[in-house]
Amino acid sequence: MEEILLKRPGKKIMLLGNEAIVRGALEAGVQFVSTYPGTPASEVGDTFSKIGGKTEVYFEYSTNEKVALEAAAGASFCGLRSLVAMKHFGLNVASDFLIPLCYSGIKGGMVLLVADDPNCWSSAQSEQNTRAFAYLAHIPILEPSSPQESKGFTKLAFELSEKFKIPVMIRHTTRVSHQSGPVILGKIKKKVIKGKFIKDPHQFVTMPPKVLEMKKELLQKIEEIRKISEKSKINLVTNYGSATSVKGVGVICSGISYLYVMEALKELNLKIPVLKLGFFYPLPKEKIKRFIKILKKVLVVEELEPYLEREIVRFAKEANPKLEIFGKNILPEIGELKPEYVIKAISQLSGAKLAFDFKKHLAKFKKVKAKKHIPRLCPGCPYWLVFSAVKKAVDPKKVIFGGEIGCYMLAGLPPHEIQDYLYCMGSSAGIAHGIKKATKQKLISFVGDSSFFHAGIPALINAVYNKSNPLIIILDNRATAMTGHQPHPGVGKTGMGEKVKEIKIEDIVRACGVKNLKVIDPGNQKEMVDTIKEFLKKNEVSVIVARRPCVRIKS
Numbered sequence: 001m002e003e004i005l006l007k008r009p010g011k012k013i014m015l016l017g018n019e020a021i022v023r024g025a026l027e028a029g030v031q032f033v034s035t036y037p038g039t040p041a042s043e044v045g046d047t048f049s050k051i052g053g054k055t056e057v058y059f060e061y062s063t064n065e066k067v068a069l070e071a072a073a074g075a076s077f078c079g080l081r082s083l084v085a086m087k088h089f090g091l092n093v094a095s096d097f098l099i100p101l102c103y104s105g106i107k108g109g110m111v112l113l114v115a116d117d118p119n120c121w122s123s124a125q126s127e128q129n130t131r132a133f134a135y136l137a138h139i140p141i142l143e144p145s146s147p148q149e150s151k152g153f154t155k156l157a158f159e160l161s162e163k164f165k166i167p168v169m170i171r172h173t174t175r176v177s178h179q180s181g182p183v184i185l186g187k188i189k190k191k192v193i194k195g196k197f198i199k200d201p202h203q204f205v206t207m208p209p210k211v212l213e214m215k216k217e218l219l220q221k222i223e224e225i226r227k228i229s230e231k232s233k234i235n236l237v238t239n240y241g242s243a244t245s246v247k248g249v250g251v252i253c254s255g256i257s258y259l260y261v262m263e264a265l266k267e268l269n270l271k272i273p274v275l276k277l278g279f280f281y282p283l284p285k286e287k288i289k290r291f292i293k294i295l296k297k298v299l300v301v302e303e304l305e306p307y308l309e310r311e312i313v314r315f316a317k318e319a320n321p322k323l324e325i326f327g328k329n330i331l332p333e334i335g336e337l338k339p340e341y342v343i344k345a346i347s348q349l350s351g352a353k354l355a356f357d358f359k360k361h362l363a364k365f366k367k368v369k370a371k372k373h374i375p376r377l378c379p380g381c382p383y384w385l386v387f388s389a390v391k392k393a394v395d396p397k398k399v400i401f402g403g404e405i406g407c408y409m410l411a412g413l414p415p416h417e418i419q420d421y422l423y424c425m426g427s428s429a430g431i432a433h434g435i436k437k438a439t440k441q442k443l444i445s446f447v448g449d450s451s452f453f454h455a456g457i458p459a460l461i462n463a464v465y466n467k468s469n470p471l472i473i474i475l476d477n478r479a480t481a482m483t484g485h486q487p488h489p490g491v492g493k494t495g496m497g498e499k500v501k502e503i504k505i506e507d508i509v510r511a512c513g514v515k516n517l518k519v520i521d522p523g524n525q526k527e528m529v530d531t532i533k534e535f536l537k538k539n540e541v542s543v544i545v546a547r548r549p550c551v552r553i554k555s
């Protein structure tokens with residue numbers, strides 16, 4: 001039995017932040033879980049995939065995040081508690097549905113785990129602060145800072161969601177998702193609800209003019225939730241230790257920033273009141289006003305854009321116009337925070353003598369000589385064969401290469417260096433079409449198999465429909481490899497390990513109207529090279545499905 005399913009309330013076990021979300025959802029009685037993989041959120045889905053079949057919970061890897069959100073909402077409309085997990089980019093894909101979903105609301109409690117990745121540790125395309133969605137979608141957002149909180153906040157999120165009939169987001173960052181820590185287990189809820197969809201066009205049909213009424217109701221719900229936020233114990237003032245006290249100075253923070261603040265205060269041996277916010281949205285406005293009213297200076301510690309700081313500036317106008325507010329003027333807006341940044345900022349603010357010896361501290365790390373590491377495809381990866389065939393078939397200087405997100409993005413690095421643009425999932429073929437309309441230059445677009453199902457199909461249809469002629473090479477390694485080999489519709493297996501009929505990429509490509517189509521094992525170099533040369537001369541879209549399993553797939 002997986003430890004995460006332990007039925008021993010009160011027992012303390014070590015869990016990853018993402019695993020704590022799973023445990024919290026199980027204790028809250030979740031019945032439907034959907035996801036599309038993406039680091040740093042992947043372990044939520046992967047853990048459910050492992051325990052699938054041992055619980056009453058239904059789990060799926062959906063084809064993309066929008067579909068995952070829609071599926072979870074459908075289950076919630078029937079009264080089931082549902083969880084959906086994704087990385088930050090996934091929410092951009094899902095946002096077209098998220099916004100009206102917040103208007104209509106839901107039935108069974110629905111929690112959305114979104115993991116941001118400050119510093120882009122495992123995110124190629126951009127650094128994103130998902131907290132912006134609070135303002136766009138009016139979705140309540142809770143920010144835990146430890147695995148214990150991730151579990152507790154998940155349970156609270158389900159309760160809030162069901163009480164106010166609104167999806168609730170838990171926002172993680174990489175360090176919250178991937179830190180492990182002790183978690184006290186609660187009871188796993190066993191109650192199984194039989195889903196029933198009760199027709200209610202007033203709730204589930206978003207159309208003007210009613211949709212504006214719905215927006216009004218949503219804003220009213222947020223004000224009701226704010227009342228809970230005002231009283232909630234997850235927005236709390238902590239005073240560190242019994243060390244030196246500094247009058248008139250305070251700190252406000254949330255999520256992982258709280259841990260940096262605690263470390264800084266310990267290093268500086270300071271006692272400063274810290275307002276730790278568990279609710280990012282809606283903020284406990286009155287509690288914050290009471291906190292800042294008696295201060296002379298406040299430091300807002302948050303990663304990325306200063307959303308919290310802007311709110312504090314607003315509240316200070318009413319509560320304490322003379323308050324000096326520090327934040328992004330002394331802390332970075334790009335990348336993760338580090339304890340040393342926060343130590344410096346707090347000592348600057350408090351006038352505390354910096355007892356902390358930075359030189360000595362940093363010297364510890366200098367001893368570890370970091371080797372310059374250029375990421376490379378694994379030995380035996382089938383993509384070596386694809387890229388080598390491409391280089392044999394064409395002069396790379398004379399052809400444009402479209403890249404995308406996945407292991408195949410390494411095409412841009414030595415020794416391949418065949419990637420001239422790279423953005424997001426599904427964009428390679430979409431951009432290829434525009435380039436082909438603008439120029440007569442030859443173009444090869446690379447698309448991964450999971451990416452094809454995720455967002456590549458509409459781009460392919462667009463290129464065929466609008467009479468383009470890029471060569472699209474679909475790299476079918478039989479897995480969503482880069483994020484941990486999760487299955488997709490092409491591999492004949494679901495997230496719960498059930499066997500299903502494979503949806504064949506070539507059948508879809510054919511159905512999209514592509515006539516120049518070949519499925520080739522790239523081990524057959526001659527066929528690959530000859531076909532690339534032949535297809536590049538075509539006046540219509542052509543597609544090669546380069547099929548050979550990833551070497552890391554365990555059979």
Ligand SMILES: Cc1ncc(C[n+]2csc(CCOP(=O)(O)OP(=O)(O)O)c2C)c(N)n1
Nearest residue numbers: 038089405406407408448449450451481482
């Ligand atoms: C919208 C979005 N969701 C998820 C991700 C995370 N992600 C990056 S690469 C990748 C896997 C792509 O798999 P595939 O297309 O099969 O390529 P492979 O890694 O197998 O080469 C995923 C899911 C992302 N970058 N963007």
